[in-house]
Amino acid sequence: MDDVFTFLVGGKAGEGVKKAGSVAAHIFSSIGRQVFQMDDYMSLIRGGHNFSVVSTSTRWISSHYMKANLVVNFDKRSCENHMNNIAKNGIIVYNSDEQVDVDGIGVPLTTEAEKYPMKRLMYGVGAIAVLSSVIGFEKKELNEIIQKQYPRGIEDNISFANTIYDLVKSDCENKFPLERGDKERKIITGNESICLGAIAGGLDTYYAYPMTPASSILHFLARQAENFGLAVVHAESEIAVINMALGSAFTGAKSMVGTSGGGFALMVEGFSLAGITETPILVVLSQ
Incomplete structure (x- = not known):
């Protein structure tokens, strides 16, 4: 698709990578464009390597593209991992405080971020400043985005964003101006789609023990429980979750549980019991 634009941002956990995406x-x-976002993250609170890929088009888009027009890397590992993800005529912007031998545009993210209390947490704001410059947004539009999306420490975030915007302006300004669509689009996550589908299908009860990436299903349904008459239970373990769901289903309630790999491994005996007793339950195995 000729009008696809892809933005990739990478760094350590705790540096605002997912938020930037x-x-x-x-x-x-x-601005009325279709969007598909994919987040890749390790099971770490700090460190490691996380990245987010966001592809956009004026037409329907059903997946992300790994060849990015703009790549923003916060550290050396991200640079090494994503050098092959740059599209033809693409731009790579990197943290020059952590990497120097890169064919791209160096920005002293660490030096600038250390001037503020939130320090490395502000890297994501810097990535948005770079993106805004590349797609032709003015500072006024950038500041409005920061005010809306980064309400904590607004003044510092705006100051930092403007600094980064100025640093990259001569190299990046309006490199990829984007065609605007006819109306603003809504964004929904995959887990929110699962929730809405379950509610539409008559969901009565949902049981879960938090485990990424299924946790947001629990959070969404808990917020909507009163609106849709749902019973949403945060149980003490995965074993309790599957057995509670079986009990509810046995009484006729439409029941669903959500978990991921290791959590599902703890449910297998209860899951087998559902098969033996022909008790219908829905298990979301989130990956």
Whole structure:
């Protein structure tokens, strides 16, 4: 698709990578473009390597593209991992405080971020500043985005964003101006889609023990429980979850549980019991 634009941002957990991807998706949808976002993250609170890929088009888009027009890397590992993800005529912007021998545009993210209390947490704001410059947004539009999407420490975030915007302006400004769509688009996550489908199908009860990436199903349904008359239970373990769901289903309630790999491994005996007793339950195995 000729009008596809892809933004990739990478760094350590705790540096605002996922948030930057989410903000980018909202930027694209706000100007009427279709969006597909994919987040890749390790099971770590800090460190490791996380990245977010956001592809956008004026037409229907059903997946992300790994060849990115703009790649923003916060650390050396991200640079090494994503050098092959740059599209023809693409731009790579990297943290020059952590990497120097890169064929791209160096920005002293660490030096600038250390001037503020939130320090590395502000890297994501810097990525949005770079993106705004590349797609032709003015500073006023950038500041409005920061105010809306980064409400904590607004003044510092705006100051940092403007600094990064100015640093990359001569190299990046309006490199990939985006065609705008006819109306603002709504964004929905995969897990929210699962929730809405379950509710539409008559869901009565949902049981879960938090395990990424299924946790947001629990959070969404808990927020909507009163609106749709749902029983949403955060149980003490995965074993309790599957057995509670079986008990509810035995009484005739439409029951669903959500978990991921290791959590599902703890449910297998209860899951087998569902098969033996022909008790219908829905298990979301999130990956």
